[in-house]
Amino acid sequence: PPVRLGDYQPPDWLVDTVHLDVRLHPTASRIIARLALRPNPEGREGSPIVLDGDELSLKSLALDGVPLAGTAYVVTPTALTLLAPPQRALTLEIETVVNPSANTKLMGLYRSSGTYCTQCEAEGFRRITFFPDRPDVLAVYTTRVEAEREEAPVLLGNGNPVESGAVEGTSRHYAVWHDPWPKPCYLFALVGGRLDRITEDFVTATGKRVALGIYVEPGKTERAGYAMDALKRSMRWDEEVFGCEYDLDVFNIVAVADFNMGAMENKGLNIFNDKYVLASPQTATDADYANIEAIIAHEYFHNWTGNRITCRDWFQLCLKEGLTVFRDQEFSADARSRPVKRISDVRLLKGHQFPEDAGPLAHPVRPDSYREINNFYTATVYEKGAEVVRMLKTLLGDEGFRAGMDLYLDRHDGDAATVEDFLACFADANGVDLTQFALWYAQSGTPQVTVSGRWDEAGRSYRLDVVQTLPPTPGQSEKLPMVIPLAIGLVGPDGADMALTPDDGSNAERGVLLVTQPRQSFVFRDIAERPVPSLNRGFSAPVKLSSDMSTADLLFLARHDSDPFNRFDAAQTIALSHLVEATAAARAGAALPAPDALVAALGATLDDGALDPAFVAQALSIPSETDVAREIGEDVDPDAIHLARTALRRAVSGALAPALEAIYAHHAPSGAYSPDAASAGRRALRNTCLDLLAAGGTAGSLARAQAHFDTADNMTDRFFALSVLAHTAPLAREAALAAFHERFREDPLVVDKWLALQAQIAEPQALERVRGLTHHAAFAWSNPNRVRALIGSFAGLNPTQFHRIDGAGHALVADAVIDIDGRNPQLAARLLAAFKSWRSLEPMRRASAEAALRRVAEKPGLSPDVTDIVGRSLG
Numbered sequence: 118p119p120v121r122l123g124d125y126q127p128p129d130w131l132v133d134t135v136h137l138d139v140r141l142h143p144t145a146s147r148i149i150a151r152l153a154l155r156p157n158p159e160g161r162e163g164s165p166i167v168l169d170g171d172e173l174s175l176k177s178l179a180l181d182g183v184p185l186a187g188t189a190y191v192v193t194p195t196a197l198t199l200l201a202p203p204q205r206a207l208t209l210e211i212e213t214v215v216n217p218s219a220n221t222k223l224m225g226l227y228r229s230s231g232t233y234c235t236q237c238e239a240e241g242f243r244r245i246t247f248f249p250d251r252p253d254v255l256a257v258y259t260t261r262v263e264a265e266r267e268e269a270p271v272l273l274g275n276g277n278p279v280e281s282g283a284v285e286g287t288s289r290h291y292a293v294w295h296d297p298w299p300k301p302c303y304l305f306a307l308v309g310g311r312l313d314r315i316t317e318d319f320v321t322a323t324g325k326r327v328a329l330g331i332y333v334e335p336g337k338t339e340r341a342g343y344a345m346d347a348l349k350r351s352m353r354w355d356e357e358v359f360g361c362e363y364d365l366d367v368f369n370i371v372a373v374a375d376f377n378m379g380a381m382e383n384k385g386l387n388i389f390n391d392k393y394v395l396a397s398p399q400t401a402t403d404a405d406y407a408n409i410e411a412i413i414a415h416e417y418f419h420n421w422t423g424n425r426i427t428c429r430d431w432f433q434l435c436l437k438e439g440l441t442v443f444r445d446q447e448f449s450a451d452a453r454s455r456p457v458k459r460i461s462d463v464r465l466l467k468g469h470q471f472p473e474d475a476g477p478l479a480h481p482v483r484p485d486s487y488r489e490i491n492n493f494y495t496a497t498v499y500e501k502g503a504e505v506v507r508m509l510k511t512l513l514g515d516e517g518f519r520a521g522m523d524l525y526l527d528r529h530d531g532d533a534a535t536v537e538d539f540l541a542c543f544a545d546a547n548g549v550d551l552t553q554f555a556l557w558y559a560q561s562g563t564p565q566v567t568v569s570g571r572w573d574e575a576g577r578s579y580r581l582d583v584v585q586t587l588p589p590t591p592g593q594s595e596k597l598p599m600v601i602p603l604a605i606g607l608v609g610p611d612g613a614d615m616a617l618t619p620d621d622g623s624n625a626e627r628g629v630l631l632v633t634q635p636r637q638s639f640v641f642r643d644i645a646e647r648p649v650p651s652l653n654r655g656f657s658a659p660v661k662l663s664s665d666m667s668t669a670d671l672l673f674l675a676r677h678d679s680d681p682f683n684r685f686d687a688a689q690t691i692a693l694s695h696l697v698e699a700t701a702a703a704r705a706g707a708a709l710p711a712p713d714a715l716v717a718a719l720g721a722t723l724d725d726g727a728l729d730p731a732f733v734a735q736a737l738s739i740p741s742e743t744d745v746a747r748e749i750g751e752d753v754d755p756d757a758i759h760l761a762r763t764a765l766r767r768a769v770s771g772a773l774a775p776a777l778e779a780i781y782a783h784h785a786p787s788g789a790y791s792p793d794a795a796s797a798g799r800r801a802l803r804n805t806c807l808d809l810l811a812a813g814g815t816a817g818s819l820a821r822a823q824a825h826f827d828t829a830d831n832m833t834d835r836f837f838a839l840s841v842l843a844h845t846a847p848l849a850r851e852a853a854l855a856a857f858h859e860r861f862r863e864d865p866l867v868v869d870k871w872l873a874l875q876a877q878i879a880e881p882q883a884l885e886r887v888r889g890l891t892h893h894a895a896f897a898w899s900n901p902n903r904v905r906a907l908i909g910s911f912a913g914l915n916p917t918q919f920h921r922i923d924g925a926g927h928a929l930v931a932d933a934v935i936d937i938d939g940r941n942p943q944l945a946a947r948l949l950a951a952f953k954s955w956r957s958l959e960p961m962r963r964a965s966a967e968a969a970l971r972r973v974a975e976k977p978g979l980s981p982d983v984t985d986i987v988g989r990s991l992g
């Protein structure tokens with residue numbers, strides 16, 4: 118049965134302190150837990166003590182030092198229950214044994230390349246010891262970790278180091294760690310292994326010295342420098358922008374090669390997928406550097422938003438994740454180009470979250486029921502959750518937002534809080550009512566906003582009529598109108614923004630229309646000339662906007678809008694509507710010429726030397742096949758989309774070749790590689806030109822790509838050229854792929870790029886290639902990064918081949934899901950979520966997707982994770 122938000126009950130028993138003694142052993146690690154428990158005055162009186170457990174072997178159990186009789190407790194596969202405990206403070210001593218080497222779920226205590234590590238969020242601590250595994254039970258932890266010195270010279274835990282030494286008369290040693298901050302068990306972590314480290318000091322705003330350490334596999338320390346730099350910048354930024362200071366003597370990060378997600382914010386001991394720590398110019402792309410910076414910041418920022426203030430229950434996941442994503446987005450915006458960061462964040466949102474919201478897996482930012490919480494670490498909770506926080510800031514202004522955050526950090530420090538608690542701080546600090554705004558957390562689906570504008574020449578006024586609707590989504594047939602902060606501008610014929618004088622006393626002079634009704638009109642006075650409206654500036658609300666704007670007006674915005682996001686978006690809108698029409702034509706065997714307006718808009722962008730190269734690179738990118746599929750929405754034929762998009766790229770290439778060549782030449786690299794944003798922006802633009810030129814398919818453009826590949830001195834350029842060759846030059850492809858593999862065969866993270874690229878080739882042979890690569894020495898079903906690179910890229914980034922009309926692509930992914938589920942259910946469930954838009958496919962492919970899903974559903978012994986995804990997908 119699902120867990121429901123409305124069924125929340127406070128815990129019956131609280132845990133004040135936890136003493137753990139963990140004796141690491143490859144197959145039989147022994148955990149002795151001493152828990153100081155007491156009845157919760159807020160709980161039900163006379164309750165048994167129910168402790169969660171999963172795959173634990175219980176060795177002994179004592180209450181206040183006295184071994185418990187077998188009749189006093191019951192052990193099941195999921196719980197240890199003390200039937201009639203004394204109703205007073207008491208101590209439980211629990212001894213369990215687990216097998217970290219056999220732990221292929223990568224939840225709880227497991228080994229990654231020999232290193233012992235843990236992952237406890239969301240419900241992994243119960244795989245280490247019996248415990249009330251829920252985020253509203255906060256305790257102070259002391260952890261003693263013991264291991265063979267030879268096997269694990271490094272022993273780490275949460276909080277501050279207390280003591281360490283040899284275990285007398287043995288080859289073992291130990292370390293004791295104490296974390297003074299009460300925390301839920303999902304933030305527990307320990308690490309034991311043979312690791313190298315880099316260290317640095319950080320002095321906080323109030324002068325406290327913090328020892329920073331980043332631990333990596335032996336020999337890889339020189340690749341950890343960028344992460345360390347990002348960490349220090351994150352720490353400073355959080356002090357300056359949110360007044361959040363670090364609160365322990367040490368902060369450690371450990372990079373491991375086997376990890377289900379990106380990283381984990383364990384108190385004082387973040388554990389990372391090594392993909393988001395390790396970087397060198399030879400092995401990491403600019404995008405990798407940017408991701409590392411963002412994720413280091415994200416996990417660090419959790420120290421306040423997540424750890425000092427945690428979640429009451431897992432329904433409140435967005436309370437920490439949406440807010441922390443918003444914070445890491447702002448950090449990256451400050452560290453790099455704000456407009457470019459916004460554009461890439463919105464592209465991510467539209468590419469991942471919008472399809473989720475439009476399909477069978479749609480759920481609110483705060484879900485109200487779940488069967489498997491691990492399936493709710495989604496784009497909706499994270500990315501849409503961040504958009505909701507961003508809208509709060511837009512609505513309240515910078516100062517009002519900061520006042521709300523200050524109140525939240527002050528009022529709820531040490532709490533396990535709710536979304537209501539969070540919103541109340543913003544309401545109280547600003548004297549506003551956020552009741553209707555709270556619907557953003559409760560209603561799923563992407564609001565559709567339709568705007569039409571009319572200039573009244575005689576009355577010298579301009580009117581915008583706004584209509585909002587919210588489509589039905591699973592479990593929610595009726596919807597209420599939302600609060601939509603619609604940032605707008607009226608752009609005059611000279612390209613400048615006109616003064617906004619609203620007729621109705623609304624707050625629109627700030628440039629933000631407050632849309633709260635199903636239909637609403639806004640009138641502006643003193644508009645002497647016909648303006649072009651620039652709508653939803655900066656993507657102020659996560660909505661689908663449609664307007665009656667002409668192509669000419671969009672072209673005007675693409676050239677003149679003072680809002681960089683909308684300048685970008687105007688050209689995208691022109692391209693997208695062309696691609697929708699061209700796709701329909703392609704299905705009928707016809708081809709449409711590229712729209713002149715688009716070529717003009719892109720040409721103008723290329724010619725504008727004042728623009729940031731990184732922005733131009735974004736502006737030049739043609740909407741992806743997934744973008745087009747989403748825009749079409751139903752009866753989707755991926756092959757037709759591919760044809761239409763390929764033709765458009767070819768046409769743009771031909772029309773703009775001289776300009777593209779000039780920019781390509783202009784940004785030729787000078788000096789050594791540096792990952793900074795400005796250099797990365799120049800590379801992005803140059804590579805975008807290379808790609809567009811190659812889309813023309815001329816011999817010269819392919820020779821250029823080959824030369825770019827051969828002469829590249831960094832991974833960004835080398836891998837970009839390799840992808841251009843792989844996608845557009847079948848004759849040069851194999852040699853380039855082989856050379857790349859030969860050069861980087863010892864480097865798993867680079868081999869992942871090689872796997873991912875091959876999985877994305879939009880040709881029928883891709884399927885056989887992917888199947889073949891599953892047998893390649895470089896591939897391992899046990900490693901999530903390898904699986905995501907190969908199978909995940911095929912399912913998520915190769916729409917024509919995943920959705921092959923013969924169903925073989927769907928079958929391949931379904932087979933992989935079934936296979937992986939036996940070992941790592943979380944990974945399997947994530948892969949299966951690639952089917953999230955299956956209902957929007959044309960009938961043949963829809964039938965094949967449904968058959969694949971049904972085949973998964975009928976498999977006996979499926980995990981709860983996959984059962985949940987397949988069940989909701991089939992609806």
Ligand code: ARG
Binds near residue numbers: 236378381494
């Ligand atoms: N809290 C982590 C983050 O920073 C995500 C960890 C989720 N892990 C899991 N197994 N569900 O986003």
Ligand code: ZN
Binds near residue numbers: 415419441
């Ligand atoms: Zn997070």
